[in-house]
Structure formats: C-alpha cells, structure tokens
Amino acid sequence: MTPTAPLSPAAPAATPVASIQLEHIRKQFGAFTALDGISLAIPDGQLVALLGPSGSGKTTLLRILAGLETPDGGSVHFRGGGAPRRVGFVFQHYALFKHMTVFENVAFGLSVRPRRERLSRAGIRAKVQAILDTVQLGWAGPRMPDQLSGGQRQRVALARALVIEPEVLLLDEPFGALDTRVRADLRRWLRQLHDQTGITSVFVTHDQEEALEVADRIVVLNQGRIEQDGSPEEVYERPASAFVYQFLGQVNRVRGHMRDGQLDTGGTSLAVAGAGLREGSAAAAFLRPHDLQVGLDPVPGALPALIRRIHLAGPYARVHLETLHDATELEAHVTQEEMGRLQLQAGQVVHALPRRLEVFPDAPAAGDPDYVI
Amino acid sequence: MADVNEGGPPGRYAPSSSPLVLPHGMPGPSPGIPSQARRPLARTEPRAVRVAAILLVLVYLAGFLLLPLAAVFCEALAQGWRVYLAALREPEAWAALRLSLTATLAAVTLNTSFGLAAGWLLGKFQFPGRRLLGTLIDLPFAVSPVVAGLMFMLIFGAQGWLGPWLIARDIRIAFALPGIVLATSFVTFPFVARELAPVFQAAGGEQEEAARMLGASGWQIFWRVSLPGARWGLAYGVILCSARAMGEFGAVSVVSGHIRGLTDTLPLHIEALYNEYQFSAAFACASLLSLTALLTVGLKAWVGRRRNEGPPQPRSAA
Numbered sequence: 001m002t003p004t005a006p007l008s009p010a011a012p013a014a015t016p017v018a019s020i021q022l023e024h025i026r027k028q029f030g031a032f033t034a035l036d037g038i039s040l041a042i043p044d045g046q047l048v049a050l051l052g053p054s055g056s057g058k059t060t061l062l063r064i065l066a067g068l069e070t071p072d073g074g075s076v077h078f079r080g081g082g083a084p085r086r087v088g089f090v091f092q093h094y095a096l097f098k099h100m101t102v103f104e105n106v107a108f109g110l111s112v113r114p115r116r117e118r119l120s121r122a123g124i125r126a127k128v129q130a131i132l133d134t135v136q137l138g139w140a141g142p143r144m145p146d147q148l149s150g151g152q153r154q155r156v157a158l159a160r161a162l163v164i165e166p167e168v169l170l171l172d173e174p175f176g177a178l179d180t181r182v183r184a185d186l187r188r189w190l191r192q193l194h195d196q197t198g199i200t201s202v203f204v205t206h207d208q209e210e211a212l213e214v215a216d217r218i219v220v221l222n223q224g225r226i227e228q229d230g231s232p233e234e235v236y237e238r239p240a241s242a243f244v245y246q247f248l249g250q251v252n253r254v255r256g257h258m259r260d261g262q263l264d265t266g267g268t269s270l271a272v273a274g275a276g277l278r279e280g281s282a283a284a285a286f287l288r289p290h291d292l293q294v295g296l297d298p299v300p301g302a303l304p305a306l307i308r309r310i311h312l313a314g315p316y317a318r319v320h321l322e323t324l325h326d327a328t329e330l331e332a333h334v335t336q337e338e339m340g341r342l343q344l345q346a347g348q349v350v351h352a353l354p355r356r357l358e359v360f361p362d363a364p365a366a367g368d369p370d371y372v373i
Numbered sequence: 374m375a376d377v378n379e380g381g382p383p384g385r386y387a388p389s390s391s392p393l394v395l396p397h398g399m400p401g402p403s404p405g406i407p408s409q410a411r412r413p414l415a416r417t418e419p420r421a422v423r424v425a426a427i428l429l430v431l432v433y434l435a436g437f438l439l440l441p442l443a444a445v446f447c448e449a450l451a452q453g454w455r456v457y458l459a460a461l462r463e464p465e466a467w468a469a470l471r472l473s474l475t476a477t478l479a480a481v482t483l484n485t486s487f488g489l490a491a492g493w494l495l496g497k498f499q500f501p502g503r504r505l506l507g508t509l510i511d512l513p514f515a516v517s518p519v520v521a522g523l524m525f526m527l528i529f530g531a532q533g534w535l536g537p538w539l540i541a542r543d544i545r546i547a548f549a550l551p552g553i554v555l556a557t558s559f560v561t562f563p564f565v566a567r568e569l570a571p572v573f574q575a576a577g578g579e580q581e582e583a584a585r586m587l588g589a590s591g592w593q594i595f596w597r598v599s600l601p602g603a604r605w606g607l608a609y610g611v612i613l614c615s616a617r618a619m620g621e622f623g624a625v626s627v628v629s630g631h632i633r634g635l636t637d638t639l640p641l642h643i644e645a646l647y648n649e650y651q652f653s654a655a656f657a658c659a660s661l662l663s664l665t666a667l668l669t670v671g672l673k674a675w676v677g678r679r680r681n682e683g684p685p686q687p688r689s690a691a
Contacts, residue, residue, distance in 0.1 A: 068582055089586040095579035099601045109587035112597070157583075164587060 019044045019168060019200040020065060025074035027060050027224075034060040035071070036224035042202060044079070047194045049211035050204045052221035053247065058204045059172055061221070065202060066170050078167070088161030088199075092173040094153045096145040102156050103128055103141035109164040128163060134193075135159045151182040158190075162197070171203035175210065187214050208248045212236060220244050242360040245286040252292060252330045254285045254303070254323075254354075255362055263359055267325035268303050272359045284362040291356045292332040294319060296342060302351035305330060310346055312339075319344060321352055445663050449656035460654035461661065465634045469642035470661065475550065476625070476638060477618040480557040484614050488565025489607070493599070495566070496573025497581070507570075513562040521559050522627025525552060529628075548630030553638065556624035561617045568610030572603040608676045616669040620662060 020042040027035040035057045042048055050058040063069040064076065066089050097105050106128045110119055119127065132138050135155040145153055154174060161169060174190070175183040191214050194201055205211050211218045212232045220227040220235060220243075227247075228240040239245040246253075256265035258277045263270040263285050270285055277283050295302065305321035308329075317339045321330040332352055334344070344350065450457050460466065494500070495507055513521065527533050529546040539546060546552045580602060584594045600607070622640040629636040637645060639662055646655035 066586060068586075086588070087586060089583065091579055091583060093579065095583040097580055097583075097598055097602070099604070108584065108589070108597075112584075112587065112589040112593050160583075160587065 019046075019079050020202075021077040022061075022065075023075050023077075025061065025064060025071045025076070027057070027064065027069065027071050033224050035064075037074070038221075038224070038226060039074075040219060040226065040229065042200060044200055045198045046216045047191070047201045047203070047214065049215035049218045050202060050221060051206070051208060051211040051218050051247070052227075053206060055223075056221040057224040058206075058221045062170050062172055062202060062204045065168070086164050086166045086168075088164060088166030088169040090154070090157050090161050090169070090171040090174050092176045094145070094150075094157040094177075096153055096156055096160070098145055100145075101141065102132070102137065102143050102145065102148070105145065105156055106131060106160045106163050109160060128159075131159045131163045134162075149182075150178050151186055154178065154186065158193075162199075166199065169199045169201040171201065173204055173206070175207075176205075183210075190214060212248070220247060222247070239286075239358065242284065242286060242362075245358065245360070250289050250331065251286050252289060254287070254328055254330075254357075256283060256285070257281065258283050265303065265323075265325070267323070268301065270354060270357065271301055272357070277359065277361060282362040283359050285354065285357045285359050287354045287357040289318070289331045289333040290316075291354060292330060293353045293355055294321075294332050294334055294338070294342065294344065295351050295353060298351050299353050302353035303330070305350060305352050307344060307346050307348045307350060310344060317344075321350070323352075324349070442663060445656055445659050448652060449660040451656075452653045456653050457657045457660075460651075460657035463654065465637070466639075466642060466654075466658055468634045469637050469639045469658070472550070472553070472637070473619055473639040476553045476557045477615055479554040480561050480618045481611060481614050483554075483558045484561055484565050485607075485611055487562070488567075488569055488610060488614075489600075491566040492569025492573055492603075493595075495570035496576075497578060497599075510563050510566050513559055518556075518560050518621065518623030519627060522556050522624035525555055525559070525624075525628050529555075547628055548632065548636055550636075552628040553625050553636065556628045557618045557621050560621050560624050561614045564614035564617065565607070565610035568606050568613065569603055572606030573599065576602050605676055605679050609673065612669050612673050612676060616666060616673075619665055619669075 022040040025038040052058045110124045218235045219229045222243050228244045256263045304324045308320040311318040316333045319332045530536050584598045643658045
C-alpha cells in the first residue's frame with residue numbers, strides 16, 4: 001500500500017486551485033461512446049492517474065485534455081481561461097523524431113517558437129543539455145533515437161515534453177511498452193521528478209499497481225464514466241463499486257440474495273454492514289484474498305470449502321478453495337506461519353471466514369473484468 | 374544479448390536498443406525476424422531444387438538483361454571509338470539529349486510537387502474519395518503510352534479541342550516542348566505519389582502530433598517532421614520517375630512530331646537513326662541512354678539501402 005503523499009510540495013493557499021476543470025465531457029466514435037459525461041477537477045500540482053481497462057475512454061480523455069481531440073459536448077477549462085497554454089505530452093510509443101538526434105528532438109519545442117520568443121542558439125543548447133542531465137541522458141545528445149533502449153527513449157520523450165516548461169504534463173501509458181523491471185524503475189523516477197518539479201500531471205494507465213504506486217489521486221474509468229475518484233488508499237480500501245473492487249487488486253466474489261439484512265449464499269449467511277440493499281435482491285460480496293481467514297473448525301459465518309491447490313512460493317501461501325455448496329472458486333492468502341500451524345493439504349475441507357467484505361448489487365454488468373477469482 | 378546478431382549484416386539487424394528493452398529471458402530478437410546467420414528451418418528444400426532455381430534465375434538474367442546490354446555496347450563500338458564519339462558529337466544527338474534532360478527535369482519537378490501533395494493526402498488523412506484518388510493516380514500505369522499521347526493530341530493538336538484557339542494565339546503545345554513535358558509527366562505521374570503514400574502512412578500521425586504539442590505550426594510540422602521522415606522514400610520515387618521519364622518513347626513519339634534537332638528526344642532520335650540504317654550512331658546514342666539507366670539503378674540501390682537502414686549515422690552504440 002502506498003501512503004498518500006502530500007499534494008504539492010509548495011502547498012499554496014487554503015483552497016487548492018483547479019488547474020484543469022472538465023465539465024460533462026462527451027465523445028462518440030461512430031456508435032461507440034468513448035466518454036459519457038465526464039466531470040473532473042484536477043488541482044494544481046497533483047499527479048493524477050486515469051485508470052481503466054482498454055476501451056474505458058481514458059486515452060480519449062487525455063487526448064481531449066491535450067487538445068488532440070475535440071469533445072462532442074462539455075467543456076475544458078484551464079486555469080486563467082482559454083489562454084494559449086503549454087502542454088507537455090508523452091506518447092506511449094515515444095513518438096520521437098526518428099531523423100533527428102536526441103539533442104535535436106529535445107530542442108525541437110524551443111526551436112519552433114516564433115523568432116521574438118525564441119532563445120538564442122547558445123540558450124537553447126544550455127537548456128537542452130540541462131534537461132538531458134535531469135533525465136540522466138546528458139551523454140546521449142548526439143545519438144539517434146533508435147540507438148537507445150526503450151527506457152532511454154521514454155526519458156528523451158519526457159525531456160522533450162518538459163523542456164518547453166509546460167503548465168500541464170500529460171502521459172499516455174508512459175511505461176506500457178517497457179518490460180517490468182525498467183517500468184518499475186521509471187515510475188519511481190517519475191514520482192521523484194514530479195516531486196521536484198511540481199508540474200500538474202495526468203497519466204493514463206491500465207496497470208492498477210502503477211497507479212497505486214505513483215499517483216496522488218486515481219480516477220477509475222469504466223465505459224466512459226468515472227467509477228471512482230480518490231486517493232490510492234480510498235480506491236483500494238473503500239472501492240465505490242463492484243467494478244472498482246474487481247479492477248484494483250485481487251478479489252473474491254461470493255454471490256447470493258439479501259435475507260434478513262444478511263447475504264444468504266445458499267449455505268451460509270454472511271453478515272453485511274449496512275448495505276442498504278433491498279430484501280430478496282441479488283447481491284454479491286467482495287473480499288480480498290488476505291481478508292479470508294482459513295480455519296479447520298466450523299465457525300458461524302464461515303464458508304465450508306475444499307482446498308483445490310496450494311501455491312507456496314512467495315511471502316504467503318495462496319490457497320485455492322472451492323465452496324462446498326455451489327463450487328464458487330475462492331483464493332485465500334495465508335501467512336507461512338499460519339500454514340505451519342494449520343498443516344493445510346489439498347483435498348482437505350476447511351472453513352473460510354471473511355474478516356471484511358463489501359456487498360454490491362449483483363447485476364452481471366457488461367463491463368465486468370473477466371479475471372475475477 | 375548483443376551477440377545474437379553476430380554474423381548478421383551490420384546495421385540492418387543490429388540491436389537497435391540495449392538489452393534492457395527485451396523482457397528478461399527472451400531469446401534475442403523476436404522469433405519472427407530471421408537471423409541471417411542461420412538458415413530458417415522452414416527452408417529445407419532438396420539441393421537439386423535450389424540449384425535448379427538458381428540456374429533458372431541466372432539464365433534469365435543473362436538472356437534478358439546482360440546479353441542485350443552487352444550487345445548495345447558492342448554494336449555501338451563495332452566501328453571503333455572514333456565513329457562512336459563522332460556519333461555522340463553530332464549536333465542532333467546533343468539536341469536530343471538536351472531535350473530529354475529538359476523534359477525529364479520538368480516532368481520530375483511537376484510530379485514531385487504533385488506526388489508530395491497526393492502522397493501526403495493518401496498517407497495521413499481519411500477523406501471521402503480517398504480510394505478514388507488512389508485509383509486515379511494509378512491510371513497512367515494502365516493506359517498505354519501511345520494512347521496517352523493521342524489524348525494530348527486530341528486536346529492540343531491542330532484538330533483538337535483547344536488546337537485552333539491555341540494556334541490563333543501562337544501558343545504551341547503539340548509538336549513542341551510543352552507537349553513533350555505533358556506527355557512525359559502523364560506517363561511518370563504515379564511514381565512519387567505511390568512511393569510516398571505508404572511511407573507517410575507508415576510513419577503514422579504520432580510524430581506530427583508530438584510536434585504539434587511542442588508548439589509547431591502546420592508548415593513547420595510538414596517541413597521539419599513529415600518530409601524529413603520520408604526523405605528516402607521521396608528520393609526513391611524521384612529516381613524511379615527520372616529513369617522512366619528519360620526513356621519515355623510512346624507518348625512522346627505521338628506528341629513530338631519528330632522534328633529532328635528540335636522535338637526529337639533521345640529515344641526518338643535513336644529510333645530515327647536506326648530506321649536510317651545508321652546502326653553505329655543509333656547504338657552509340659542507345660549506349661548513352663543505357664548508361665543513364667545503369668546510373669539510376671546504382672543510385673536506386675544506394676538510396677534503397679539508406680532507406681532500410683534508417684538514420685545515416687555510424688552505429689557505434691549498438
């Protein structure tokens with residue numbers, strides 16, 4: 001779990017200034033609704049993640065922020081009105097100018113300015129060198145982009161976007177094309193860079209881990225709508241919908257019906273805290289694998305289940321269970337210590353007690369990610 | 374991981390990035406890219422088949438390319454260097470060469486401007502009629518050059534639609550340089566556009582979008598990003614276009630009127646000489662034309678290699 005970082009290093013006045021304000025943004029591509037009425041305020045100096053599965057509209061939203069797409073409805077306000085603004089944009093596949101050296105790539109944004117605003121040749125050289133040093137590529141100026149690794153290219157793309165001193169930095173799946181290790185390094189580095197510069201930044205990702213680790217704030221999108229908007233802690237610990245629960249982290253789903261204020265799963269009744277669901281309606285309980293306690297003896301509220309498989313590798317054992325009454329698959333994370341005490345074996349019948357769960361109406365939504373455990 | 378490519382040609386398959394990019398444990402370049410050092414398993418034809426195929430290609434090359442080319446030069450020099458040089462020094466030969474070069478230059482200029490615009494449109498935009506434009510551009514490939522020449526005569530000839538009007542104003546198009554340029558341009562119309570459209574398309578729009586986000590104007594984007602990105606494709610198209618323009622016979626034959634020393638291009642001049650049984654002179658001029666062809670083939674190969682290699686930089690990093 002990433003603790004929520006303080007918003008901006010130089011926290012301004014009492015009310016945070018909204019750098020970008022989106023109101024009821026709609027965008028349609030033929031019959032496909034990419035964005036369905038998005039309203040969002042992005043405060044100054046925050047690093048915001050737009051998180052969602054493919055087709056959720058996150059990239060379209062980013063491109064509208066950049067001005068690369070025009071919304072069909074709604075409005076985008078930047079601080080200080082619609083005045084000419086500088087927006088840095090980093091593309092997933094870098095979009096470096098292949099025929100230019102790294103230096104020329106980074107200098108591009110400075111050299112295309114009208115003569116009156118343009119820096120001197122020496123001024124440009126100094127500025128480009130400084131930004132290349134910042135991204136630890138001071139040596140790479142004379143290289144061509146295709147002589148660099150993916151991670152290096154992405155840093156060039158970032159330097160190119162930063163050199164124009166943007167008010168807002170937008171990143172489209174910035175680490176999507178990189179392998180896991182480089183990715184992890186780069187995102188830590190992006191977080192540091194943001195802490196240093198304090199530029200209001202928005203990045204698009206489909207990787208929940210990335211969003212949780214890097215962002216100050218996560219906006220979860222699904223089918224062109226905002227499912228939840230909050231700190232990493234909030235969206236992880238208190239998901240606002242079944243979708244968010246399933247999209248962020250691993251989750252077990254137990255289906256049933258509301259009866260006497262409890263979730264009747266067919267065999268066991270699960271205690272539900274103030275769900276406010278209609279009596280008799282279909283509902284599903286969501287619980288994280290580490291919130292499922294495996295025990296040998298029957299306890300009220302525990303689901304009797306059969307152990308299918310046990311994976312021991314890693315800091316905890318992953319125990320795959322199947323409930324006895326309706327063969328729902330569950331996964332429980334059991335500490336090595338617990339494992340030693342319980343001596344669990346595949347084929348054994350155990351009792352799985354949810355320590356914490358959340359209940360949502362069980363409408364089999366079309367946007368359900370299909371990797372629910 | 375860098376040693377996966379050892380033995381392959383330098384440049385082409387040299388790892389373009391450090392090993393960091395490859396997922397750990399992945400075997401070098403993607404399995405789809407054949408490593409030139411080893412023969413792919415899928416190609417295990419019996420030796421006899423390979424030898425037969427190679428022989429067939431060699432026979433074709435010898436019979437249809439090398440032999441005729443050699444014949445041209447042999448025939449040209451059959452009566453010695455003196456006759457050869459005299460034939461080339463002939464004022465009419467010079468005039469023909471000059472006219473061919475002028476017409477080629479004009480046609481290439483016209484078709485490059487058009488080709489840039491059309492290639493840009495076809496490669497970067499979706500618009501109604503895009504497919505039709507693509508088809509229309511290819512039309513000159515399908516129309517016989519003679520028919521193309523006749524079309525221009527129908528429009529600009531003395532009996533053509535605009536002929537009387539033009540003659541009344543003493544504007545000469547048919548049987549003059551403008552007609553020759555028009556005919557040559559028509560025949561070589563598709564080369565640059567056809568070469569550029571896929572290059573522009575392959576580059577996609579991301580680099581342009583990146584340039585726009587950095588504050589470049591449309592003009593700056595085209596001249597500093599799109600065009601340099603397609604420069605080798607452009608060079609390739611221009612070379613093909615020049616080669617074709619230089620050798621154009623059919624369409625020009627119809628519109629030129631065969632006025633010796635005035636409207637005869639080099640190919641027309643060669644035919645005239647040949648018909649007059651001046652074989653040495655005909656083949657001397659033919660050898661000149663063949664030399665320009667060889668030159669363009671050489672240039673084309675060089676540009677083609679540069680284009681595939683990408684940036685013209687020593688690959689010290691790789």
